[in-house]
Amino acid sequence: xxxxxxxxxxxxxxxxxxxxxxxxxxxxxxxxxxxxxxxxxxxxxxxxxxxxxxxxxxxxxxxxxxxxxxxxxx
Amino acid sequence: xxxxxxxxxxxxxxxxxxxxxxxxxxxxxxxxxxxxxxxxxxxxxxxxxxxxxxxxxxxxxxxxxxxxxxxxxx
Numbered sequence: 758x759x760x761x762x763x764x765x766x767x768x769x770x771x772x773x774x775x776x777x778x779x780x781x782x783x784x785x786x787x788x789x790x791x792x793x794x795x796x797x798x799x800x801x802x803x804x805x806x807x808x809x810x811x812x813x814x815x816x817x818x819x820x821x822x823x824x825x826x827x828x829x830x831x
Numbered sequence: 832x833x834x835x836x837x838x839x840x841x842x843x844x845x846x847x848x849x850x851x852x853x854x855x856x857x858x859x860x861x862x863x864x865x866x867x868x869x870x871x872x873x874x875x876x877x878x879x880x881x882x883x884x885x886x887x888x889x890x891x892x893x894x895x896x897x898x899x900x901x902x903x904x905x
Contacts, residue, residue: 758865758867768866771866771889771890774889775885775889778888778889780881780884780885782870782871782872782881783868783869783870783871783885784869784870784871785867785868785869786866786867786868786869787866787867788864788865788866788867789864789865789866789867790862790863790864790865791832791862791863791864791865792842792845792860792861792862792863793832793860793861793862793863794857794859794860795857795858795859795860796856796857796858797856797857797858798856807854807856810854811849811854811857814852815845815848815849815852816845
């Protein structure tokens with residue numbers, strides 16, 4: 758997700774389109790990416806640390822983006 | 832999120848990159864989009880129906896994509 762204050766032209770375009778499509782009560786739209794990563798790891802704490810590492814190294818551009826992590830056990 | 836069975840080349844590329852970056856226990860990666868829509872609507876059921884409508888009309892390509900909706904009240 759882009760940090761607050763970073764312009765999100767795609768979100769703004771969707772916001773404009775929704776106005777003309779007849780959704781007047783849409784106050785704002787911001788677009789982000791998400792990744793579903795399947796990990797062979799039984800320890801939830803290690804899984805979270807691994808995903809955090811992956812996010813910082815590859816998935817997120819931390820200069821302009823925030824990220825959050827959710828762990829689902831199977 | 833792309834439906835199961837629909838090829839996700841971006842997810843596959845990330846999966847390959849993570850292998851070479853030293854994350855051998857990553858079993859699979861799939862990439863999707865998400866949208867944060869701020870809605871002026873007090874009734875959670877109406878809000879959900881509106882977002883469902885918006886998803887079908889504009890945000891999701893339901894031929895190849897699934898979507899889920901989460902409502903956060905403020």
